[in-house]
Amino acid sequence: MATPTVGRQAALEALARVREGELADRALDAAAHGLEARERAWTQELVYGTFRLRGRIDYLLGRLARDGVESLDPDVLDVLRLGAYQLLEMGSVPPYAAVSQSVDLVRMAGVPRAAGLVNGILQNLQRRREHISFPDARADGAGYLTTWGSHPRWLVERWMERFGPEQALALVEANNRRPELFIRPLGVSVDEAAARLRAAEIEAVRVGWSPDSLRIETPGTASEALAAVPAVVQDPAAALVVRYADVPAGATVLDLAAAPGGKAMGLADGAGRVAAADLSRRRVRRVTENARRVGWDDRIGVVVADGRMPPFRPADAVLLDAPCTGTGTLRRHPDGRWRVTPDDLAALTRLQDELLAAAAECVRPGGLLIYSTCSLEREENEVRVESFLAANPGWRVDATEAAPAEVRDAAGYLCVLPQAQGADGAFAARLRRPA
Structure with missing residues (x-):
């Protein structure tokens, strides 16, 4: 048995911790403790992305698992969710690696009997994902936003009633975008903070509707930004x-x-x-x-x-x-x-x-x-x-x-x-x- 990468092991541990009641950020901190920065960032994308698209992923897996996702062992289901997210959204991961590492991961999780199941479902997902249809957005808006939009049905129905179908769709789409990095300078003006950040080779732009905020456009620079200017990371x-x-x-x-x-x-x-x-x-x-x-x-x-x-x-x-x-x-x-x-x-x-x-x-x-x-x-x-x-x-x-x-x-x-x-x-x- 090959050993899954430490990032995938940490991701699976984080999902298990969340199932036990921890918040995802705390679960990730505990599971990814000691990982070097690049590996931790990769693991965070895998964990948060899997939660973000869990409804969509479960819908797809449910079309491929003989008895639906509800019948699967929780550890097996989490391995499948992580593997599916890599296949669907992480273009830097070759499909063969997403599948084979998931097989190794389910064995490491203590469920070796599910190795063939994981291999078969993920291989089928890679082949058939473009041919699995979702509920029609016009005929069944709530079904579409629940599955493709990856939100609980009770929330979707509330939002459709309050905001209307188009705004509910826009809200779900907004929730499924990766959040940007923003800071709120302290003790200095926003313009002075932006100048200090530029001097540190960090690009930042003002947020028109939030006059005290700066959006950081240079990737992966939260700690560098806070070192360059007194501020808090804040939406x-x-x-x-x-x-x-x-x-x-x-x-x-x-x-x-x-x-x-x-x-x-x-x-x-x-x-x-x-x-x-x-x-x-x-x-x-x-x-x-x-x-x-x-x-x-x-x-x-x-x-x-x-x-x-x-x-x-x-x-x-x-x-x-x-x-x-x-x-x-x-x-x-x-x-x-x-x-x-x-x-x-x-x-x-x-x-x-x-x-x-x-x-x-x-x-x-x-x-x-x-x-x-x-x-x-x-x-x-x-x-x-x-x-x-x-x-x-x-x-x-x-x-x-x-x-x-x-x-x-x-x-x-x-x-x-x-x-x-x-x-x-x-x-x-x-x-x-x-x-």
């Missing part, structure tokens, strides 16, 4: 939440769900002092590390705390970046589409109400509460804000023009959509407490 949608918040200079700010700290540092760029809290000690360490990296230890205080019972005196402004389904970040976290369920949506809305009520108690009279999520779902966004306002007379939406008009809706909310802006999705509401 423009997340950076816009800080701009939309429009917190007055010198204000005291609480960030009640702060990890990994990008928004806290954006707020600290203008505020007098930011107290950043998160329930997870591990995640709080990430906030501390990010603040220390840019030399802002004195601007951001970090504490482990439950946002439902925040141990703070009232502040001028409070940011609640609430836990959510994350349906606006499925291109960046493609495993999320297969993890989140309708039951999660119901449970999270209850938690969001609790967090909003607790956050409101931390706002001084006349102060600001900024509620944000990376969800596209109205139940987690507009409906939560409307419910809060109905239960708290005197509070109001305090619309701001700090964010560009194209990402603000008629109610004054921040609303970034992947199919419109080509970035992550984000929602925010700027609420004013009565004086």
Whole structure:
């Protein structure tokens, strides 16, 4: 038996870890620990790409496996998914290598009896993939977006009802693109940051609808970019939440769900002092590390705390970046589409109400509460804000023009959509407490 490459072994381990409940980024960090940079990048593309196209891959495999994918051993199915992604999307991998390495991988996984099955299905996929038809996009739009579009049917149906078939298709296509690399400079202007990056031979361009963001166009340069300019890696949608918040200079700010700290540092760029809290000690360490990296230890205080019972005196402004389904970040976290369920949506809305009520108690009279999520779902966004306002007379939406008009809706909310802006999705509401 030949030995599978270390990248493929790590990819299979990462998929197994996700099946056991880990998030893909943490699973990949653990499985690919110690790999050299090029091998790790290859492994990340294989893992994330497999999650991104899992629905399409499973549809194809289901046409080739005699009893469908549901009958397959989970390890065997993961090997087939990885092999299929290499055949379908990784042109640098010769088909014979994708097949033979998958056979070796299923043997290494302890299922040698499935070697012939894996070989046969992948060989058939390579020969027949152009002849397997998918549901027609016009006759069965939900079926098409579920299979070819590789999204859960319940999400697809929600989006088709809300946005219409064409916009739902555009959203699914946006989610299936590889995310670009963006940074948010700290303590320097965007133009100065771009100049410093050019001096370091890193090409960066401004994002028109997100004035605080730069898109890095030189491949594989996240660490080099952060070495050249004080910044955080942050999607423009997340950076816009800080701009939309429009917190007055010198204000005291609480960030009640702060990890990994990008928004806290954006707020600290203008505020007098930011107290950043998160329930997870591990995640709080990430906030501390990010603040220390840019030399802002004195601007951001970090504490482990439950946002439902925040141990703070009232502040001028409070940011609640609430836990959510994350349906606006499925291109960046493609495993999320297969993890989140309708039951999660119901449970999270209850938690969001609790967090909003607790956050409101931390706002001084006349102060600001900024509620944000990376969800596209109205139940987690507009409906939560409307419910809060109905239960708290005197509070109001305090619309701001700090964010560009194209990402603000008629109610004054921040609303970034992947199919419109080509970035992550984000929602925010700027609420004013009565004086």
